[in-house]
Amino acid sequence: MRITNKWSICVIMLMTCSCLNVSGQEGTQKVTKRETLTLYQIIDSAKADNINIRNAQQSIKAAEEQRKEAFTKYFPNVSATGLWFNANRSMTQMDVNLSESMPPTLAASLAQALPPEALVELGAPVSVEMMKNGTLAGVSAVQPVFAGGKIVNGNRLAKVGEEVSVLQMKLAENEVELTAEQYFWQIVALEEKMNTVLAVEEWLNDICKDVNTAVEAGVAMKNDLLQVQLKQNEVESQKLKLGNGIGIMKMLLAHHCGLNDTAFVLHYDPDDIPLPSSLKRDPDAALEKTTEYQLLNKQVEAATLQKKMAIGDNMPTVAVGAGYNYHNLLGNDRTFAMVFATVNIPISSWWGGSHAVKRKEIEQQKAIDQLADNSELLIIKMQKGWNDVVEAYQQLGIAQRSIEQAKENLRLQSDYYKAGISTMSNLLEAQTLYQQSLDKHTDAVADYHNKILVYKQAVGY
Numbered sequence: 001m002r003i004t005n006k007w008s009i010c011v012i013m014l015m016t017c018s019c020l021n022v023s024g025q026e027g028t029q030k031v032t033k034r035e036t037l038t039l040y041q042i043i044d045s046a047k048a049d050n051i052n053i054r055n056a057q058q059s060i061k062a063a064e065e066q067r068k069e070a071f072t073k074y075f076p077n078v079s080a081t082g083l084w085f086n087a088n089r090s091m092t093q094m095d096v097n098l099s100e101s102m103p104p105t106l107a108a109s110l111a112q113a114l115p116p117e118a119l120v121e122l123g124a125p126v127s128v129e130m131m132k133n134g135t136l137a138g139v140s141a142v143q144p145v146f147a148g149g150k151i152v153n154g155n156r157l158a159k160v161g162e163e164v165s166v167l168q169m170k171l172a173e174n175e176v177e178l179t180a181e182q183y184f185w186q187i188v189a190l191e192e193k194m195n196t197v198l199a200v201e202e203w204l205n206d207i208c209k210d211v212n213t214a215v216e217a218g219v220a221m222k223n224d225l226l227q228v229q230l231k232q233n234e235v236e237s238q239k240l241k242l243g244n245g246i247g248i249m250k251m252l253l254a255h256h257c258g259l260n261d262t263a264f265v266l267h268y269d270p271d272d273i274p275l276p277s278s279l280k281r282d283p284d285a286a287l288e289k290t291t292e293y294q295l296l297n298k299q300v301e302a303a304t305l306q307k308k309m310a311i312g313d314n315m316p317t318v319a320v321g322a323g324y325n326y327h328n329l330l331g332n333d334r335t336f337a338m339v340f341a342t343v344n345i346p347i348s349s350w351w352g353g354s355h356a357v358k359r360k361e362i363e364q365q366k367a368i369d370q371l372a373d374n375s376e377l378l379i380i381k382m383q384k385g386w387n388d389v390v391e392a393y394q395q396l397g398i399a400q401r402s403i404e405q406a407k408e409n410l411r412l413q414s415d416y417y418k419a420g421i422s423t424m425s426n427l428l429e430a431q432t433l434y435q436q437s438l439d440k441h442t443d444a445v446a447d448y449h450n451k452i453l454v455y456k457q458a459v460g461y
Contacts, residue, residue: 034264034265035263035265036264036267037264037265037266038266039184039268042183042253042257045258045259046177046257047173050256052172052176053169053176056165059165060166062165064162066158067162069158070155070157073144073154073155076142076143076321077142077143077144078141078142080138081136081139082136082137084134086133087133091130136327136329137326138323139323139325140321140322141323142319142320142321143319143320144319145319148311148315149308149312150313156305157309160305161302163298164298167291167298176256177457178450178453178457181449183256185446185449189445189446190245191246193238193438193442194242194243194246197435200235200431200435201239203431204228204231205232208229211224211228212225224423227425227428273396273445275393276390279455279456280386281382283379283382287375287379289459290378291460293375296370296375297371300367300368303364303368306363306364307357307361307363310356310360314353314354317344319341319342320340320341322339322340323337378458382459385458388455389455391451392451393448395447399437399443399444402441403434406436407434409433409434410430413430414427414430
């Protein structure tokens with residue numbers, strides 16, 4: 001669009017409309033070869049590639065493996081052992097006197113049958129040695145029958161841990177979505193301000209040409225031309241800052257969403273301004289839907305299970321088992337099978353165990369108190385989020401009215417300057433106020449959308 005008459009009211013109205021558009025028709029033609037991304041595409045990309053989401057997904061997998069590990073405690077504990085040894089001397093040595101252990105009738109019969117020399121040898125003690133070397137091996141399976149509820153509660157606790165990791169994943173998604181949307185609207189706001197600055201720059205260029213012609217003709221003061229040129233320098237500075245800001249914000253958004261480069265265009269519907277009444281939710285009804293409340297409940301559940309496990313540490317454990325063993329300690333191979341049962345009563349653990357149980361009871365009560373206290377804070381957070389949404393919507397209305405008032409002021413100052421009853425300073429000041437009103441409206445739109453997302457996350461949308 002090119003303004004040919006700086007005094008025309010119609011031209012000012014057209015300039016106003018062009019400033020309010022997110023991107024002009026010329027700008028659209030320039031970026032047709034670049035990828036156009038909507039807010040929903042940006043959020044989906046962030047959730048698919050952000051490092052925080054990937055870490056949360058890994059945490060879920062780790063919690064799932066921990067739950068599977070806890071489930072294996074229901075099965076028998078199977079173990080195998082083996083031992084081979086060779087000692088420098090026998091581990092067992094004893095002297096055996098056969099004459100002392102011999103029955104009297106057998107001794108009398110041997111005395112008649114054996115010569116005296118043999119009887120003397122028979123009465124001497126004999127040294128017997130065993131287990132100088134040998135091999136042992138065995139395999140056994142032990143099935144816990146009763147473990148004080150530790151296996152059952154351990155599995156429940158692992159399940160709670162998995163559920164907590166899923167809820168933490170939702171929190172990570174909320175944080176990633178909030179950051180992505182904030183980046184999105186910051187870029188939109190900066191680009192909208194850049195469009196406004198470009199329209200102002202074109203307007204100033206046309207005024208500069210007309211004032212320069214008037215100065216050369218002697219019908220205008222050179223001071224007017226200098227004021228316009230100073231304003232042009234100011235606008236040029238604004239363009240540099242906005243350009244750098246857009247570049248940096250696009251880099252941050254690309255990093256956050258895993259985009260390959262910053263050659264993209266953001267698209268949104270400027271008419272998509274939902275009414276606050278369509279968003280409101282009852283805080284008490286929405287409380288149980290929030291991820292934070294569900295996490296607090298899981299914290300209470302985990303503390304309760306930990307107390308039960310502390311109680312189980314002080315209870316007897318009963319197990320049954322079976323085994324198959326082999327040894328050659330006595331010089332020949334020997335195999336045998338057996339079944340057995342074990343009972344373990346932790347008598348000495350009762351002394352400190354009662355204190356451990358009380359400590360877990362205290363932690364359980366702390367979790368319950370924290371649930372009640374944080375529930376109230378969550379409701380307050382919802383109410384604050386709603387107040388922020390309403391306030392942001394009202395600020396948006398104020399900004400819209402400011403645009404209309406600033407536009408009318410600019411029109412009047414243009415007419416006054418044309419009639420010679422106002423100065424260039426007043427005209428440029430009116431243009432500055434108009435530009436500021438456009439920028440405030442842009443910021444108000446971005447802020448309203450951000451406040452909506454914060455409120456939706458607070459009420460568990």
